[in-house]
Amino acid sequence: MKSSSQTAVHPLTPSPAGAGRRRVVWVCYAALSWSLFYGLLGLYWALGGAGFPFGVGDRNAQADGGSLLVGVTAQAGGAMIAVAGFAGVVVSFAMTRPIRGRLPSRTFLLFAWSVSAGLLLAIPDLRLLQNFAYLFVFYTGKIDWPVLNQVWCVVGGALWVMAALSFQRRVRGACQRCGRNEKSSRDWFIVWGRRAAYISAIAALPYPAYRLVGAAGIPLGFTDPAGEDPTTLALMMAMLALLGIGGAVLTLGLVHRWGEVFSRWIPFLSGRRVPILLAVVPGFWAAVILTVAGRTFAYDLLATGGGAHPTWEIVVVTISWTIWGVALGVAVLAYSIRRRAWCRQCGRG
Known part of the structure; x- marks a missing residue:
């Protein structure tokens, strides 16, 4: 008798392996597109463009949100966003290609998970929860561009999580659709x-x-x-x-x-x-x-x-x-x- 930790195999005929490959490609290209767009925005802000949503461009950063980015200038912050965004383009594209060796795969995973954590946990602040809760009482007076930008960063973080998971499954030799392999246990x-x-x-x-x-x-x-x-x-x-x-x-x-x-x-x-x-x-x-x-x-x-x-x-x-x-x-x-x-x-x- 099999233990509950063993993975059962269904008699259905598995789908072609190409289906999993396509999943890796599309989620990585989704992360690439987001990174390219935000990297270009960062370059625009670094060159003096209007609308920088952090630091000096966010008048409510400290009073309402407790932001970690209080005091960041558009030039410095925009340059960092541009570098991170364009690096994301390179890494996400590389994640769609054949990978040889553990060092590149581990480097790409470290980058992907670091970007995910930054976008989901470091950039947003209290205003994200505050405004979401106020929507249930039909109050929108505190929603501004910096808050909308935080929502956009969460979207980017979710895309990078999906890309990291798909690439990690590929490295582990697990199924791209469900994440299972021979050692999987629930x-x-x-x-x-x-x-x-x-x-x-x-x-x-x-x-x-x-x-x-x-x-x-x-x-x-x-x-x-x-x-x-x-x-x-x-x-x-x-x-x-x-x-x-x-x-x-x-x-x-x-x-x-x-x-x-x-x-x-x-x-x-x-x-x-x-x-x-x-x-x-x-x-x-x-x-x-x-x-x-x-x-x-x-x-x-x-x-x-x-x-x-x-x-x-x-x-x-x-x-x-x-x-x-x-x-x-x-x-x-x-x-x-x-x-x-x-x-x-x-x-x-």
Whole structure:
């Protein structure tokens, strides 16, 4: 009898290997296109073009977001963006070609994962989460070009993650469609994915509790763009609290059946399987913006020695958001791996 960690092979005839090759090519070319476009933008800013979205060109970088790039000039920042963008063009193109030797492949992977981490976790700041949450209460007053640029950087980070994963699968000799090889096992992801989901759901609770206290009229430090109308402010805080509670509940769906099959009370969808991307894409986005928000507060606290925001609730929210985001990312990854169907390309399941 096979152990649960062994990979079963489905009797379907695998698809041609060329299908996997095409996947590597298109995701790498998508990352290449993004890098070329942003590299050209960086060159434009370095040469004096308008609209530099960081540092001196971002008037709300420190006050609202806690950006890591406060003080960066358009000339220096634009030049760095141009160099990184054009380097990305070269590396992403090289990743589509035949690779010989471990050093080039490891170098390309190091570059790809470093770019992904920078675009997803270093460039965005608290405003990404702030404005996303405010959309649920129909407030858009804080959305500006630097915030939209952060969204664009997250898109680029996602493309580089896809390129890195595809290239890494190619290096490992794994299936390009599903990532499996002869040594694949779901056991680790099933165990730790469940733990991460519960940790994430628990870590989500301090924020809605914090907002509910604020809705009751007890201010605890954060300021909100709701004017001076106490009723509007209370409703906004209550909505944000419900958003946090909803996020905690949806996180539990990653490890329960109702996260895989629509419940019977949902019209037209009852009994149908939940599309994997319907959970993975929003979950990935939430994990990124929560981790970025936690990182932003942590940096602010460390940089100021706690002097700017000394209140205990800021510290609690900082820690909870960081744990919430990281644990959610692990839970989403485990969910996507656990729900993989039989692969039509390699025949594994």
